[in-house]
Amino acid sequence: MTTRRDLFKAMAAGAVALPLPAFATGATPPSAPPARVPGVEGQRKADLGDGTYLNPIVAGDHPDPTILKDGDDYYMTFSSFLAYPGLVVWHSKDLVNWTPVGPALQQNLGDIWAVDLCKHEGRYFIYIPANPTGQGWSIYAIWADDIRGPWSAPVDLGISGCIDPGHVVGEDGRRYLFVNGIRKIRLADDGLATAGELEDSYRPWRYPDHWITENFAPEGPKLLWRDGWLYLVTAVGGTAGPATGHMVIAARSRSVHGPWEHCPRNPLVRTLSAHEPWWSRGHATLVEGPAGDWWMVYHGYENGFRTLGRQTLLEPVEWTGDGWFRALGGDLSRPLPKPRGATPGPNGHALSGPLSRERFGVQWSFHQPRPEEMQRVRWEGDTLVLAPAGRSPADSAPLACIVGDRAYQAEVTIELEPGAEGGLLLYYNPKAFVGLGFTADTVKTFQYAEELAWARQPRATRQVRVRMTNDANVVTWEYSHDGGRSWTLHGTRMEVSGMHHNVFGGFLSLRVALYGTGGGAVRLRDFAYRAIAETAGA
Structure with a gap:
């Protein structure tokens, strides 16, 4: 036998x-997404070539996107975790087609989670939550005068036990980092040391207890000034676990010190069902498009393909008459119109x-x-x-x-x-x-x-x-x-x-x-x- x-x-x-x-059969599974225009080596390409795009804009494991608009250019980097060299910076002209520039981090800092890429007075900074010894987190900074490098050696800011930094300049002209919690700490003028104590900043909007999420986990604060308001975009609900957990919420204030008011449309983005194509959507940044339209960049898991990690997604945003904004992309299952006003550049590598x-x-x-x-x-x-x-x-x-x-x-x-x-x-x-x-x-x-x-x-x-x-x-x-x-x-x-x-x-x-x-x-x-x-x- x-x-x-x-x-x-x-x-x-x-x-x-x-x-x-x-x-070579070309067989299509029943749940296949819309047809794509293949990129280099047949790889996934968001730009469909007809004025529309289909998410993801950066396929594969590119979570916690942090995006910088720098004149007519856009730059983005992601959590690199335990990969070294790490923190690959990507470039785009139109928010849809992206190519890698190169790694910003050479030194081994251990595990690296959600970073923040920003520019201040002509200098580029990346603020990095890292756990070099495995015994606890701190936030480090690297800087460069050219986005392509060379980048400095990491500087430990001594902000222990914190992750997910978000940089902003307050109405007082001083620099701040917001971190998970949601808490904030003032930085020195050069951005390479702290100049204050960590303090509570915002108590996030809370979803109903019966919603199916991983945990509350307020994290990923990203900040933007517009028309005299400081907008704070935050993730809650947990970044993995149930497909319906992660979500995007927002608040605003006239001051970096608050008080903050919740967006009446919270949550602005959330996966409602495990039948949707993208799960655990969250950790968003608002960014202005080439022609003045607005967008949200965040990550999500692909239904049935958590093995690919959290991929980078782009969703259109509309500002409303009450000074708030709303997301327009739905569950992202179908192609969407591309951002206006830019000529597509190269895609992938x-x-x-x-x-x-x-x-x-x-x-x-x-x-x-x-x-x-x-x-x-x-x-x-x-x-x-x-x-x-x-x-x-x-x-x-x-x-x-x-x-x-x-x-x-x-x-x-x-x-x-x-x-x-x-x-x-x-x-x-x-x-x-x-x-x-x-x-x-x-x-x-x-x-x-x-x-x-x-x-x-x-x-x-x-x-x-x-x-x-x-x-x-x-x-x-x-x-x-x-x-x-x-x-x-x-x-x-x-x-x-x-x-x-x-x-x-x-x-x-x-x-x-x-x-x-x-x-x-x-x-x-x-x-x-x-x-x-x-x-x-x-």
């Missing part, structure tokens, strides 16, 4: 053939190509490196040489790449120096990853953060090309020892839809990752990426 365990062993050894996904120095920090970043591990890479032409770390993928601080497509293929060539182990992963954190690993004589299988020791396959390997296909959270693996002329289908497919924050915490996403461990370096080259049509479940 053939047992389930025997079947798994046969699959791992390649004795049981499984059909590959029919990528190619992920395929050499793992060059220029891609380090923009595309590829270490996950949770120890300080010394920032020096683990060197380049030999178009080859990235990764020094080993740790004993397994779990503690190897892999190089990870954010992806934003619901279905895609990724492949890379791996060359092992003597004693090395290397491989290709889908990586959330040390407790949640899947992938294939290779040593000089063995193919290893990692499923849900564990190596399946019974699935080890003997195979002499010095160089191998590995391909991963993620088709709507169903992952297929292949590898080739002859440069891609012939491929071996790995016998185990992996379903990864549960590998997200609501299971494993951390507010992260499932990323393509490369690891190296053991006693020798791993040489990596010719990474290739392309979006594909979804077929899983079709």
Whole structure:
């Protein structure tokens, strides 16, 4: 009698053939969103080319967006958590088409949450909540005279136990940071030290107790002066948990010191049902468009794809006669008219190509490196040489790449120096990853953060090309020892839809990752990426 365990062993050894996904069929799942204009490598692109756009404007794990209008330019950055180099700054001319500029943070500050990007008297600042020791949060600042850098080393402002800063200049001409709570503290004129004590500022509007949310969690304060009013936009309801939790509320005052009045339309944005395409919508910033229209930028989880992390969304805003505003986009399931008055610029960036120095920090970043591990890479032409770390993928601080497509293929060539182990992963954190690993004589299988020791396959390997296909959270693996002329289908497919924050915490996403461990370096080259049509479940 053939047992389930025997079947798994046969699959791992390649004795049981499984059909590959029919990528070219073009089958559309019943809940598919409207048709898109594909971007570079087929990646998701918000601009539909007909005067409309379809969210997200920045796909993949780009949460807690902080946006700066700087003349005719817009700049945006996001929480980078445990990725180093971190805090990639993005640029746009029209709020819809975005391209990366480069990472602003090189030094390892540990976990980094929602930051604030601002400009004051010609100088750019990023205020950074960070937890460098794992023992508590503080807010740091970095600055630059050019948005493209170089950026300064971090300065600890000594604002302990706080996250989610929002910078504003009060009617008194002084600088302030608002933080979670909602509290505020005055800054020195140069913005690089405090000049007062942390104090309560605003008691947020409270939703009815019977609403289904994660927790109250007032956070993400973003502030804007308009027509003599200071508007305070805040997130409440929790940033994950139930789909209907996170929301956007607003208040206003004539003074940075209050008193504040609640917006009568609160909440301005909220997911009302788990049937909507975007869940947990919140953490918003108001921004003026190129032609004077107004918009709200915030994040949300995509229905069924929490694995992609919180993605960046754009919603039109209308100012009303009573001096308040309201959101006009609804549940964001359909295309919306683009902001007026700007010529579209480039969108996205190619992920395929050499793992060059220029891609380090923009595309590829270490996950949770120890300080010394920032020096683990060197380049030999178009080859990235990764020094080993740790004993397994779990503690190897892999190089990870954010992806934003619901279905895609990724492949890379791996060359092992003597004693090395290397491989290709889908990586959330040390407790949640899947992938294939290779040593000089063995193919290893990692499923849900564990190596399946019974699935080890003997195979002499010095160089191998590995391909991963993620088709709507169903992952297929292949590898080739002859440069891609012939491929071996790995016998185990992996379903990864549960590998997200609501299971494993951390507010992260499932990323393509490369690891190296053991006693020798791993040489990596010719990474290739392309979006594909979804077929899983079709």
